[in-house]
Amino acid sequence: MALTNQIIQDRLTQKFGDQVTNFQEPYGMLTFSAPKEDNLKVLQFLFDDEQLGFQFLTDLQAVHYPDSKGAELAVVYHLHNLKENVRIRFKVYTDINTPDVFSATALFQAANFMERETYDFYGVNFVGHPNLIRILNVDEMDYFPMRKEFPLEDQTRIDKDDEMFGR
């Protein structure tokens, strides 16, 4: 039987109860979130379960939402079941002051660079990562440049002040 989003959702709620929340289907891809303490449990379950079998980590990145207090950083996993050809998106939210999330490197080798990149740009501290150092930016950098508090252009510039369009 083909694996549908409904089956995945049922299996997850059966296993984790109300820990997995916020089920959505933007553009057909099942999206849900779980508490950050449980991220490895959920990933492991998705990996091991015979019916689900999400054994391919397509992508991992973070998003910064400065306005949602207590859950400023979202770590987003894109997982793929290659046999059934189903993709899902799994999110965990974390406080920006204690951005500790368990590392998925034990489960997916692919997560190594992806988590380093996420750390580099957003400062998510992946607990258990074998080598969590900056990857694309210089080692001396002491901030996390993709966070929203760093605007792209220097805001003190006056030569680009445009009253008509507010930029």
Added chain:
Amino acid sequence: MSEHIVLPEGSIEKQTTTLNLGPTHPATHGVFQNILELDGERIMEATSTVGYIHRAFEKIAERRPLYQITPLTDRLNYCSSPINNMGWHLTCEKLLGVSIPKRVDYLRIIIMELARISDHLICNSIVGVDSGAYSGFLYLMQYRELIYEIYEEVCGSRLTTNIGRIGGFERNFTNTAFEKLEKFLEEYPKQLKEFENLFTRNRIFMDRTIGCGPITAERAMNYGFTGPNLRAAGVDYDVRVHTPYSSYEDLDFKIPVGKTGDCYDRYLVRNEEMWESLSIIRQAWQKVQEFKGTEAEVFHADAPAYYLPEKKDVYTKMEALIYHFKIVMGETDIPAGEVYSSVEGANGELGFYLISDGGRTPYRLHFRRPCFIYYQAYPELIKGGMLSDAVITMSSLNLIAGELDA
């Protein structure tokens, strides 16, 4: 004043040699650094450092309207920029819900497959160069030139193409473009055949590449390999078949797979893919020719809010003028939503994860760059092998620095 370089304790007595392969080294074809620990010529340990040409595209993209992000995608895998461009357009179209006419789909397929050929021919002939056979490179390189001429005819540029627009192409393909395409379809197979004669059953080339840098299917999947490198390990995963985009489902083609995942299998898979791409182009070209009358003139979708109107309409029609102004000034708000869309890039699954909060620019844009993800397997692939094997393993993985660092 810089500090004196202090040799680590015992560095003179130690039996192994530390060698910097890169960042700028003729054998790396890009800016990568690998610090190798060598015992004689055998690699004991390898550490890779990336990020030498990091350009913060994801950050830049957060301030740009959609159509201004296309030139950024050019610079990811610059050996096949049209695929990146199309991938980005398809992502935007998915978010905006624009439906694309069939003719545009087929034209896109032609361009994408040409890009795939140009990428694979570079990769394979560079494997030849790195293993000491230069002539194959010259045979194929002139056809990359012809492919670039076709791009030039379609969009005006060659390497960083910025080809197409959201919704289609900026102009219809000229007859010259089609003539060049036909010339390519006629001449390239002969040259590719000759290239294969030089390499595929060449004893020296086989001895050089078989068993060099192998990876099993399980490891490759765990490492997040996609594209030819994954297929060489024996997994038949191809985005064009698994999640067809741009009407690939209408066409008939095979996915070549390898077995051992070594340099030779990667070479074979890429070569076979070039043949498949040629067949795809022929089918798509056939389908393009079947359009008659006004349908044969269609080269973009009807998406006035995102597709830049023709210049003569801007001067004569009010509506076109307004849209032109809004698009150029970047005043068009994009719908809120989050979308992941991927295409089969020349190196693997090139994904775009776009989150929009309803503003004029993406709230967050992430590029899933296949190179970046499979490069982490490189130390494992070369460990225990010879230094010269490390060089051809690197070229047969087709590492492109632009894609690695984004």
